[in-house]
Amino acid sequence: MQKLFNNRHFLGLLFMLPAGVLLLVFLTYPLGLGTWLGFTDAKIGRSGQWIGLDNFKYLVGDAVARLSLFNTLFYTVVASVIKFALGLWLATLLNRNLPFKSFFRAIVLLPFIVPTALSAIAFWWLYDAQFSILSWTLTKMGLINQYIDFLGDPWNARLSLIAANIWRGVPFVAICLLAGLQTISPSLYEAAALDGATPWQRFRYVTLPLLTPIIAVVMTFSVLFTFTDFQLIYVITRGGPLNATHLMATLSFQRAIPGGSLGEGAALATLMIPFLLAAILFSYYGLQRRAWQQGAKD
Amino acid sequence: MSKFTRREFLKTTAGAAAAGTLGFGSQDAFAQAKWTPEKGAKLRVLRWKRFVQGDEDKWMENTKAFTAKTGIEVRVDHEGWEDVRPKAAVAANVGSGPDIIISTFEDAHQYPDKLVDVSDVCNYLGTKYGGWYDVCKAYCMEKGKWVAVPMGCAGNAVVHRIGAMKKAGFEEFPKDLPGFLKLAQGYKAAGIPPGFALGNATGDGNVWTHWLVWSHGGKMVDEKGNVVIASPETEAALNYGKQLYETFIPGTLSWLDPNNNKAFLDGQIGMTANGISVYYAAKNSQDAKIKEMVADIGHANFPVGPVGKTTELNLFFPMMLFKYSKFPNAAKAYLAFMMEKEQYEPWQQAAIGYVSHPLKAYEKNPLWGSDPKNLPYSNSMKVMLPNGYAGPMGYASAACMADFIMVNMVAEAISGSKPVKEAMDRAKARAERYYKV
Numbered sequence: 086m087q088k089l090f091n092n093r094h095f096l097g098l099l100f101m102l103p104a105g106v107l108l109l110v111f112l113t114y115p116l117g118l119g120t121w122l123g124f125t126d127a128k129i130g131r132s133g134q135w136i137g138l139d140n141f142k143y144l145v146g147d148a149v150a151r152l153s154l155f156n157t158l159f160y161t162v163v164a165s166v167i168k169f170a171l172g173l174w175l176a177t178l179l180n181r182n183l184p185f186k187s188f189f190r191a192i193v194l195l196p197f198i199v200p201t202a203l204s205a206i207a208f209w210w211l212y213d214a215q216f217s218i219l220s221w222t223l224t225k226m227g228l229i230n231q232y233i234d235f236l237g238d239p240w241n242a243r244l245s246l247i248a249a250n251i252w253r254g255v256p257f258v259a260i261c262l263l264a265g266l267q268t269i270s271p272s273l274y275e276a277a278a279l280d281g282a283t284p285w286q287r288f289r290y291v292t293l294p295l296l297t298p299i300i301a302v303v304m305t306f307s308v309l310f311t312f313t314d315f316q317l318i319y320v321i322t323r324g325g326p327l328n329a330t331h332l333m334a335t336l337s338f339q340r341a342i343p344g345g346s347l348g349e350g351a352a353l354a355t356l357m358i359p360f361l362l363a364a365i366l367f368s369y370y371g372l373q374r375r376a377w378q379q380g381a382k383d
Numbered sequence: 384m385s386k387f388t389r390r391e392f393l394k395t396t397a398g399a400a401a402a403g404t405l406g407f408g409s410q411d412a413f414a415q416a417k418w419t420p421e422k423g424a425k426l427r428v429l430r431w432k433r434f435v436q437g438d439e440d441k442w443m444e445n446t447k448a449f450t451a452k453t454g455i456e457v458r459v460d461h462e463g464w465e466d467v468r469p470k471a472a473v474a475a476n477v478g479s480g481p482d483i484i485i486s487t488f489e490d491a492h493q494y495p496d497k498l499v500d501v502s503d504v505c506n507y508l509g510t511k512y513g514g515w516y517d518v519c520k521a522y523c524m525e526k527g528k529w530v531a532v533p534m535g536c537a538g539n540a541v542v543h544r545i546g547a548m549k550k551a552g553f554e555e556f557p558k559d560l561p562g563f564l565k566l567a568q569g570y571k572a573a574g575i576p577p578g579f580a581l582g583n584a585t586g587d588g589n590v591w592t593h594w595l596v597w598s599h600g601g602k603m604v605d606e607k608g609n610v611v612i613a614s615p616e617t618e619a620a621l622n623y624g625k626q627l628y629e630t631f632i633p634g635t636l637s638w639l640d641p642n643n644n645k646a647f648l649d650g651q652i653g654m655t656a657n658g659i660s661v662y663y664a665a666k667n668s669q670d671a672k673i674k675e676m677v678a679d680i681g682h683a684n685f686p687v688g689p690v691g692k693t694t695e696l697n698l699f700f701p702m703m704l705f706k707y708s709k710f711p712n713a714a715k716a717y718l719a720f721m722m723e724k725e726q727y728e729p730w731q732q733a734a735i736g737y738v739s740h741p742l743k744a745y746e747k748n749p750l751w752g753s754d755p756k757n758l759p760y761s762n763s764m765k766v767m768l769p770n771g772y773a774g775p776m777g778y779a780s781a782a783c784m785a786d787f788i789m790v791n792m793v794a795e796a797i798s799g800s801k802p803v804k805e806a807m808d809r810a811k812a813r814a815e816r817y818y819k820v
């Protein structure tokens with residue numbers, strides 16, 4: 086026994102055991118169970134039979150499921166791109182020597198720290214068909230003569246939800262990128278300035294390459310959060326109007342829990358995994374290549 | 384039996400005698416004589432969370448009265464009504480959980496073999512209180528046995544403005560579909576158009592869209608569970624709905640359950656479908672403008688369509704007693720006690736008519752007569768069809784409603800976003816998926 090405890094390898098394994106168990110119980114098991122359920126016809130309160138790819142075949146042919154895939158991709162791509170652009174812009178602004186710098190940095194985080202359900206309710210009011218303050222203001226200003234149907238028209242509803250998601254997600258991107266910006270040594274900018282680089286060139290050839298690793302991480306997280314968004318949708322539209330805002334996550338919940346079709350819901354959730362994996366792989370193998378970061382061309 | 388000692392025999396009989404003096408078997412309306420509670424019985428009840436505070440307060444008060452009479456401790460947990468259903472399903476499957484679960488709609492048909500036969504309780508109550516409405520049997524009877532005790536339903540009715548109705552040429556609320564459409568047009572002309580929820584509104588959306596289709600003779604499934612939603616009757620309903628939709632206030636496609644309440648109380652809409660809550664919110668409002676509206680608010684049951692009978696849908700509540708319960712007799716005593724007139728009528732009053740009764744005798748509850756405007760809600764159980772109409776109820780009917788198949792079909796068709804035929808076919812494909820199991 087004594088000998089065993091003196092063995093480096095054994096001790097290493099022993100110390101890793103708690104973490105391993107945690108991962109196994111809280112990550113691997115639910116993921117495995119979810120995937121397995123997708124191949125069964127399990128209902129809530131009834132264990133299912135193995136039905137192979139039946140659920141997936143059905144979902145591929147189901148117009149609502151296909152619409153939810155489109156919605157999810159549209160939502161993720163548009164929201165992520167805008168969040169990145171606004172976040173980077175905000176980060177560079179905050180990186181300058183502003184008066185009350187700390188105050189502004191703190192205030193920027195506000196949308197991120199408000200519980201999602203609360204901000205969702207606020208947006209629900211902002212977008213209300215009858216009580217929207219946005220419509221009211223525009224009407225009073227004489228710019229429109231009828232209230233905007235923010236959530237009743239499929240495209241309006243999609244864009245309105247994207248706007249809400251952006252509002253919520255920008256602080257996360259901005260603050261993380263700000264942290265990245267602060268790690269860039271000022272001497273590099275000085276050198277670039279001495280070489281006569283324009284502000285754009287300084288950004289393009291100094292800031293951007295050095296920021297890429299953090300951009301990769303931040304945007305991976307941002308894409309994952311957006312792709313799996315649930316609360317905003319569920320509070321503001323519940324997937325309506327006419328399923329125009331159902332994301333895969335909300336549709337999967339609707340079918341699995343209130344609808345009772347655990348198997349089908351799980352299959353829909355499983356279908357999200359390839360997209361999420363692709364996003365992660367892209368960021369790791371695409372954006373983190375050293376050569377690219379150092380300015381080399383492919 | 385051989386181990387049953389004389390001492391134990393004395394204890395038991397003494398207990399029974401003591402119970403008798405407490406009211407068991409006495410002639411008050413207390414039903415415990417029929418169900419002698421198990422020794423040391425304790426009950427756990429899970430029910431949907433109140434819509435109005437009075438409901439919960441009175442329910443707990445009645446529960447306390449039960450404990451005082453029987454010594455049986457009862458713990459009541461409250462959860463949002465949409466969360467009770469999945470929990471009940473899990474409890475049924477796992478074989479452990481609350482003794483009694485008060486859930487919604489056709490839950491008793493999803494796992495009837497996991498539920499205690501409560502025919503004795505229902506027959507006792509039915510005989511004593513004038514019988515159950517037919518829809519109770521559809522929801523709570525399986526193969527000739529009662530598998531749940533009906534608690535009632537949260538009634539939905541047309542809430543409208545009386546003044547504008549009269550201006551539109553109607554002394555009374557119309558009882559047929561052409562009249563209803565004409566009234567809707569009248570409201571639009573008066574500047575307070577109708578508004579019925581067409582978003583994924585679990586309560587308000589499902590209720591009126593089911594009525595619309597059923598009133599024309601359309602239905603999701605036939606008696607055998609074959610999906611027959613794509614039919615000339617449904618088509619007629621959707622075409623009628625199109626005309627109705629033209630009168631609606633803009634934005635109803637996005638409406639969830641709370642939207643119509645807000646719009647009505649703000650005076651923006653003249654007609655909608657809702658529980659009694661709008662009226663009571665107006666009655667209890669401190670706002671002078673809303674208070675003024677009270678006298679002008681009217682209630683009516685939905686009109687009858689070509690099928691010639693009422694075809695409404697309301698939120699039904701079954702009370703299920705699970706077989707895993709160690710104290711089925713105590714639970715039956717509790718269920719019977721809560722449904723007795725002495726408890727039920729005051730509870731209904733405390734819930735200001737939000738819950739409509741399943742037993743015919745409670746039509747005479749003074750609550751309904753106290754304000755004639757309450758009357759349409761007293762009919763809620765009488766005028767409704769079960770949500771799985773006209774087929775068998777169970778997993779498929781529950782899933783169809785949770786997936787908003789009817790709501791989405793109606794919304795797609797009447798808003799013109801999909802041709803009527805395509806909307807019906809899409810609904811059919813989706814429903815067939817559920818009914819195939």
